[in-house]
Amino acid sequence: MNDVRCVINITDLSVEELDKLMDLADDIIADPVKYSEKCKGKKLATLFFEPSTRTRLSFESAMMELGGNVLGFSTADSSSAAKGESVSDTIRTVGCYADIIAMRHPKEGAPTVASLKTTVPIINAGDGGHYHPTQTLTDLLTIRRERGAIGDFTIGLCGDLQFGRTVHSLIYALLRYENIKYVLISPDELRVPDYVRDELNEAGVEWKEVERMEDVMPELDILYMTRVQRERFFNEEDYIRLKDSYILDMDKLKTAKSDLSILHPLPRVNEISVTVDDDPRACYFRQVLNGKYIRMALILTLLGLGQKGEDR
Amino acid sequence: MNVDGVNNGIVLDHIQAGKSMEIYRILRLDKLTCSVAVIQNAVSEKYGKKDIIKIDENIDINLDVLGYIDPNITVNRVIDGKLSKKEHLELPEVVTDIIKCKNPRCITSVEQEIVHKFRLADREKRIYRCIYCDAEHK
Numbered sequence: 001m002n003d004v005r006c007v008i009n010i011t012d013l014s015v016e017e018l019d020k021l022m023d024l025a026d027d028i029i030a031d032p033v034k035y036s037e038k039c040k041g042k043k044l045a046t047l048f049f050e051p052s053t054r055t056r057l058s059f060e061s062a063m064m065e066l067g068g069n070v071l072g073f074s075t076a077d078s079s080s081a082a083k084g085e086s087v088s089d090t091i092r093t094v095g096c097y098a099d100i101i102a103m104r105h106p107k108e109g110a111p112t113v114a115s116l117k118t119t120v121p122i123i124n125a126g127d128g129g130h131y132h133p134t135q136t137l138t139d140l141l142t143i144r145r146e147r148g149a150i151g152d153f154t155i156g157l158c159g160d161l162q163f164g165r166t167v168h169s170l171i172y173a174l175l176r177y178e179n180i181k182y183v184l185i186s187p188d189e190l191r192v193p194d195y196v197r198d199e200l201n202e203a204g205v206e207w208k209e210v211e212r213m214e215d216v217m218p219e220l221d222i223l224y225m226t227r228v229q230r231e232r233f234f235n236e237e238d239y240i241r242l243k244d245s246y247i248l249d250m251d252k253l254k255t256a257k258s259d260l261s262i263l264h265p266l267p268r269v270n271e272i273s274v275t276v277d278d279d280p281r282a283c284y285f286r287q288v289l290n291g292k293y294i295r296m297a298l299i300l301t302l303l304g305l306g307q308k309g310e311d312r
Numbered sequence: 313m314n315v316d317g318v319n320n321g322i323v324l325d326h327i328q329a330g331k332s333m334e335i336y337r338i339l340r341l342d343k344l345t346c347s348v349a350v351i352q353n354a355v356s357e358k359y360g361k362k363d364i365i366k367i368d369e370n371i372d373i374n375l376d377v378l379g380y381i382d383p384n385i386t387v388n389r390v391i392d393g394k395l396s397k398k399e400h401l402e403l404p405e406v407v408t409d410i411i412k413c414k415n416p417r418c419i420t421s422v423e424q425e426i427v428h429k430f431r432l433a434d435r436e437k438r439i440y441r442c443i444y445c446d447a448e449h450k
């Protein structure tokens with residue numbers, strides 16, 4: 001590994017660094033003008049070897065709001081990867097053009113390979129089903145802004161907990177904070193993998209697994225929704241029996257706390273009824289906005305421009 | 313069965329019975345010009361049976377490779393017919409280009425030039441994980 005600071009996994013950041021990033025994001029939100037030219041003359045390369053409109057636009061928007069410029073590609077077809085160039089070579093080349101790189105790749109570990117050769121900071125914008133640290137940063141910032149602090153709450157994580165990388169990352173990140181109870185809501189087939197269960201046990205936190213959202217709704221302070229895909233079920237009968245348990249609607253929210261925070265990494269399909277969108281407890285569109293601010297904070301920090309409270 | 317003793321060289325002792333040829337291959341002992349003896353299924357008080365490799369030259373040996381294959385191996389270095397050093401191995405923290413990642417979703421599955429590297433994730437359970445994709449080596 002070389003000395004260039006990269007963020008490949010959420011655990012690359014200490015709790016102190018996470019808190020500093022969130023403080024900076026809060027400061028940007030409070031006074032965006034102060035940061036509007038911080039990255040003037042700097043360039044962000046968005047290297048998207050697989051398409052992801054949402055994440056790419058979030059990064060590009062973040063850099064633009066910092067007064068910087070953006071270059072890059074949005075599919076592997078439009079990059080030299082289509083000609084067979086290695087990730088390492090692409091990164092070394094792009095390092096000659098840009099000051100910082102946000103990279104998404106369909107293969108797991110590609111950003112780690114890139115980080116070994118890079119001359120500029122790299123942010124992993126998702127590598128297959130592996131890591132997606134800026135989504136977790138987004139989730140943490142949203143929790144902190146909605147609840148005031150990260151800790152002293154019960155979080156329900158609902159949906160596909162077996163394959164959902166956002167859920168695993170969020171659990172790993174939250175385990176470093178105090179006094180959080182975990183309620184894992186999923187069909188039996190889609191429970192968290194053993195290695196996540198091991199982490200929960202090792203951390204000695206309070207956690208439980210349930211099948212139905214309705215059964216635990218009154219306990220929850222945060223509900224983190226993810227999508228349950230039909231093709232994940234072993235049989236149609238189970239899918240039909242359980243699918244409604246994983247669709248959040250106003251009826252299910254009747255027993256929920258009045259200050260519940262509903263999060264979702266998006267995109268959603270039908271797991272949250274659109275009737276919930278106007279409820280003040282729905283945080284998922286504010287979460288999208290937080291994603292841009294935390295990416296601004298991360299870009300500033302990795303470029304060494306992250307000192308909070310400085311004037312332009 | 314009698315095999316000549318080593319005068320100046322290395323004796324790899326306490327190899328798990330049946331593993332000696334794997335070690336012979338990985339350490340590329342066939343490339344040596346000195347005498348090399350592979351003894352299989354020798355009697356061992358500790359393990360019942362063991363393999364032994366005797367190399368009649370003090371060559372450089374990658375102890376990480378040996379430690380990964382079998383951490384119970386003892387490396388005896390012999391000088392002028394006397395035991396000069398006895399080394400006990402342990403599982404290495406990192407193994408490089410000994411094992412390959414089998415995860416089809418790993419970047420190493422499409423880029424042939426990448427060095428396959430694994431880090432020791434659990435010493436007790438002997439679990440190694442790919443440094444790129446975190447997949448457990450099985």
